[in-house]
Amino acid sequence: MPFTAADCERCRRDFPSLARTLDGRPLAFLDGPAGTQVPNAVIDAIAGYYRASNANTHGYFPTTRETDRLLQETREVTAAFLGAADWRSVSFGQNMTTLTWSLSYALAREMVPGDEIVITQLEHEANRGPWLNLQAERGIVVREAAIGPDGRLDADDLARQISERTRLVAFSMASNSLGTVSDAALARRLSKEAGAWLLLDAVHYAAHFPIDVTALDADFLLCSAYKFYGPHVGILYSRPGLLDRLRTDRLRTQDEEAPYRIEMGTLNHAALVGMKAAVEYIASWGTGASLRARIASAMEEISAYEHDLGAYYFENVRGIPGVAVHGPDFSGPRAPTVSITVEGVAPAEVARALSEKGLNVWAGHFYGLRPLEILGLMENGGVVRAGIVMYNTREEVDRLLEGVAELRKPSLPQPPLSRPLPSPLTGREGALKAE
Numbered sequence: 001m002p003f004t005a006a007d008c009e010r011c012r013r014d015f016p017s018l019a020r021t022l023d024g025r026p027l028a029f030l031d032g033p034a035g036t037q038v039p040n041a042v043i044d045a046i047a048g049y050y051r052a053s054n055a056n057t058h059g060y061f062p063t064t065r066e067t068d069r070l071l072q073e074t075r076e077v078t079a080a081f082l083g084a085a086d087w088r089s090v091s092f093g094q095n096m097t098t099l100t101w102s103l104s105y106a107l108a109r110e111m112v113p114g115d116e117i118v119i120t121q122l123e124h125e126a127n128r129g130p131w132l133n134l135q136a137e138r139g140i141v142v143r144e145a146a147i148g149p150d151g152r153l154d155a156d157d158l159a160r161q162i163s164e165r166t167r168l169v170a171f172s173m174a175s176n177s178l179g180t181v182s183d184a185a186l187a188r189r190l191s192k193e194a195g196a197w198l199l200l201d202a203v204h205y206a207a208h209f210p211i212d213v214t215a216l217d218a219d220f221l222l223c224s225a226y227k228f229y230g231p232h233v234g235i236l237y238s239r240p241g242l243l244d245r246l247r248t249d250r251l252r253t254q255d256e257e258a259p260y261r262i263e264m265g266t267l268n269h270a271a272l273v274g275m276k277a278a279v280e281y282i283a284s285w286g287t288g289a290s291l292r293a294r295i296a297s298a299m300e301e302i303s304a305y306e307h308d309l310g311a312y313y314f315e316n317v318r319g320i321p322g323v324a325v326h327g328p329d330f331s332g333p334r335a336p337t338v339s340i341t342v343e344g345v346a347p348a349e350v351a352r353a354l355s356e357k358g359l360n361v362w363a364g365h366f367y368g369l370r371p372l373e374i375l376g377l378m379e380n381g382g383v384v385r386a387g388i389v390m391y392n393t394r395e396e397v398d399r400l401l402e403g404v405a406e407l408r409k410p411s412l413p414q415p416p417l418s419r420p421l422p423s424p425l426t427g428r429e430g431a432l433k434a435e
């Protein structure tokens with residue numbers, strides 16, 4: 001059953017923050033790519049945990065046993081969300097970045113200087129920094145597959161970069177700054193031919209499409225629950241048996257088996273319980289006999305709704321004089337995340353002016369800096385990004401279109417373009433807030 005505009009209106013009642021207003025107008029949360037709002041089910045699960053079950057793990061009394069049970073259930077529900085056959089494949093951490101960094105040290109112990117890691121020009125810094133660090137510290141070579149002017153990955157260049165020296169392909173499934181969806185099946189085929197591991201950054205993708213790690217045949221996949229209606233928790237999937245073979249950094253008191261092997265210190269139990277509720281909330285919009293079927297069908301239908309609304313924004317915003325849209329069009333698979341620039345108005349000023357109309361959008365690079373550098377968009381401060389998720393409406397998009405069109409009216413002061421330039425490699429200098 002399709003997810004309709006009426007379903008969207010219905011789901012909005014589940015998200016209390018959507019009732020917020022600014023000067024009498026509802027706040028339009030078009031900032032989903034930096035983190036979505038959370039439904040009551042998640043808030044209640046977190047509060048419920050603190051009210052009744054808050055304890056550390058592996059003890060003898062009721063609250064600790066409840067905590068063990070809830071965390072175990074969370075692993076099983078997350079495995080269903082990812083399409084993983086075994087909950088032992090699911091590790092948790094603070095966020096994707098810290099999990100990737102920990103994993104990078106473990107993988108480096110299996111590599112020698114001169115081994116290669118292939119990434120793409122679409123990567124978020126979280127899927128660049130850990131590998132560039134190995135290049136700087138351990139002589140591992142990082143190669144980067146190119147993108148074209150429309151922000152699509154150059155498949156031929158990906159094939160050229162991967163060779164028998166490649167040990168790891170670390171690959172963005174969807175770009176958080178351009179919305180590009182890349183061909184993970186191609187990355188799998190090429191990495192397999194080279195005998196390399198495939199790590200998928202699914203942080204942006206998982207918010208908009210069903211994930212099936214088994215079909216993707218991924219060695220590792222990472223995502224973050226705060227992008228799909230949950231709390232700030234990172235998730236690492238690893239192929240059954242693979243994490244057990246890696247030398248992770250761990251304390252001698254830490255459980256040495258997967259999935260615990262890479263989990264440092266005490267986890268955020270309440271947030272994990274909230275994440276379980278977020279996945280169950282998504283599943284409540286789907287159909288099917290199993291939890292997995294309900295999650296996958298809900299994600300399919302929500303994805304189609306988001307795609308249509310994203311395409312509507314894309315087609316209309318690019319018709320506004322002085323607006324340039326960056327990233328691929330909506331003719332194929334694409335995340336409903338659209339970045340624009342407005343001639344003569346700095347991105348930060350655009351976001352500020354829109355925020356005065358109750359429109360929450362991000363400006364800058366969102367750590368998805370590399371593609372914006374490559375496309376020459378950082379010289380004027382990056383882009384203005386709006387993202388569509390399940391609770392966004394056509395009316396909100398119309399308000400955004402109106403807000404963008406107003407920016408170019410001569411009565412508005414046109415602020416000067418001035419941004420500090422980030423450094424090409426790390427982008428740390430001049431980095432803007434937001435992920």
Ligand SMILES: Cc1ncc(COP(=O)(O)O)c(C=O)c1O
Pocket residue numbers: 033034094095096097098124126127172174175176201202203204223224234435
């Ligand atoms: C594509 C992508 N990868 C990685 C990350 C980093 O995720 P986290 O904030 O969980 O570290 C983000 C965050 O925005 C992202 O969009």
